[in-house]
Amino acid sequence: MTEPATSRIDDACATANRRVHVITYGCQMNVYDSRRIVQVLGAEGWVETADPAMADLILVNSCSVRDRPEKKILGTLSRLLPLKEAHPGLRFGVCGCVAQQHGDALLDKVPYIDLVFGPDRIADLPAILASTGKGLRQSRTTLDAPADYTFLDVDPSVETGATSFLTIMKGCDRFCAYCIVPYVRGRQVSKPADRVLAEVTSLVAVGVREVTLLGQNVNAYGKDRPGETDFPSLLSRIAGVPGLRRVRFVTSHPADADDRLLDLFGTLPALAEFLHLPVQSGSDSVLARMRRGYTAAQYLERLARVRRAAPDIALSTDFIVGFPGETDEEFEATLRLVEEARFDSMFSFKYSSRPGTLAAQTRDDVPEARKAERLARLQTLQDGISRERLARFLGREEEVLIEGPSRDTRQGGRGKAILEMQGRTRTNLTVNIATDVPIGEARGRLARVRIDEILVHSLRGTVLAWEAA
Numbered sequence: 001m002t003e004p005a006t007s008r009i010d011d012a013c014a015t016a017n018r019r020v021h022v023i024t025y026g027c028q029m030n031v032y033d034s035r036r037i038v039q040v041l042g043a044e045g046w047v048e049t050a051d052p053a054m055a056d057l058i059l060v061n062s063c064s065v066r067d068r069p070e071k072k073i074l075g076t077l078s079r080l081l082p083l084k085e086a087h088p089g090l091r092f093g094v095c096g097c098v099a100q101q102h103g104d105a106l107l108d109k110v111p112y113i114d115l116v117f118g119p120d121r122i123a124d125l126p127a128i129l130a131s132t133g134k135g136l137r138q139s140r141t142t143l144d145a146p147a148d149y150t151f152l153d154v155d156p157s158v159e160t161g162a163t164s165f166l167t168i169m170k171g172c173d174r175f176c177a178y179c180i181v182p183y184v185r186g187r188q189v190s191k192p193a194d195r196v197l198a199e200v201t202s203l204v205a206v207g208v209r210e211v212t213l214l215g216q217n218v219n220a221y222g223k224d225r226p227g228e229t230d231f232p233s234l235l236s237r238i239a240g241v242p243g244l245r246r247v248r249f250v251t252s253h254p255a256d257a258d259d260r261l262l263d264l265f266g267t268l269p270a271l272a273e274f275l276h277l278p279v280q281s282g283s284d285s286v287l288a289r290m291r292r293g294y295t296a297a298q299y300l301e302r303l304a305r306v307r308r309a310a311p312d313i314a315l316s317t318d319f320i321v322g323f324p325g326e327t328d329e330e331f332e333a334t335l336r337l338v339e340e341a342r343f344d345s346m347f348s349f350k351y352s353s354r355p356g357t358l359a360a361q362t363r364d365d366v367p368e369a370r371k372a373e374r375l376a377r378l379q380t381l382q383d384g385i386s387r388e389r390l391a392r393f394l395g396r397e398e399e400v401l402i403e404g405p406s407r408d409t410r411q412g413g414r415g416k417a418i419l420e421m422q423g424r425t426r427t428n429l430t431v432n433i434a435t436d437v438p439i440g441e442a443r444g445r446l447a448r449v450r451i452d453e454i455l456v457h458s459l460r461g462t463v464l465a466w467e468a469a
């Protein structure tokens, strides 16, 4: 899970308009949806504020895939409740998968929530707000049928950075046993390829250099539109957009990662060498119970294939430990897979039952203490491998796309005198760079950087050469 991302402020307009503060938890898809919320409200005269105390509307956009999202949302909103008491016009809303999942029940349970809306209802937000303005509390969580679903067009003017997310499909048809996505996001719908191309082109026109394509099962793109553009073909077309320097995609399912797709990593210059390919378990029997549709050996063969195409590619993955019935032996198979796969990074979680899923019908029988112990063993093993993988960068020259001031600089720490910037390698590693080039000139430029220092999860380096402005 990521930390909450708060919205940016537009000081110029903040005094004249109604203001919205959006708190985002969860995946990149939620970050993208939060941008669309700001876009839809912006068209109605709202501006975004980073300060909840300045807001007329506070929205929490949260994920229900893992963890205890309802608790998190209520914790966040109850901390902000004094603002509502001080400012009676302030409204609280909940959106995202949690809203989709709980709907009216959230309104029934929490008297200070004014509106609840699901991911398919973002475009309806102005109408929902008009109703809540008349004192009605609202819950809108219908999911559109795939044939009726319309993607919101991206307004490139809300993008201000060198990198951007772009949703190209939504929903999922796979129904993995533990996963709530098909129930809260609906069945798979792919955005027409020409629209994706037009959106990428419009993003590049406002200075975006790197686009990350998003979808719950992004590499199944096009499977709901037989005979039209499939994912490898779409990637090839996007990689050819003039001015776009990098393209990434997330999240992929191993069974939809075919040879054509994996081989593109060796042939498309704009396709950055990073692949997140969730495996979830190293045990064939657990994978079967999870309904993942591949074995550990088949998964490792996918990794070998992509490494043949791009030997230096960075690979990351997801694991769930303590899936119902997971034995010590099955968990040991996970550790063996990790040893063999040599991932660069990993996200790992203890299993928790999601209502309505197939796995929720089976008793969650692995004790919490055993889940915690397995998680710790898995993470300790991966930490060592991650350090070893990171060490290979020391002394190397890397292409870094500068994104902005480093976190340290933003927080007023290191770099008060010398600005420290932050960028990413093609392998998706953060690099901190001290430089006297003004941030306005550096943002969005590529630099050739020598890596001087390996930090815990990131790198520090020196610019050797800048791409011509």
Ligand code: SF4
Binding pocket: 172, 173, 174, 175, 176, 179, 180, 181, 182, 216, 217, 253
């Ligand atoms: S492929 Fe991913 S999003 Fe789809 S059901 Fe499985 S885990 Fe969920």
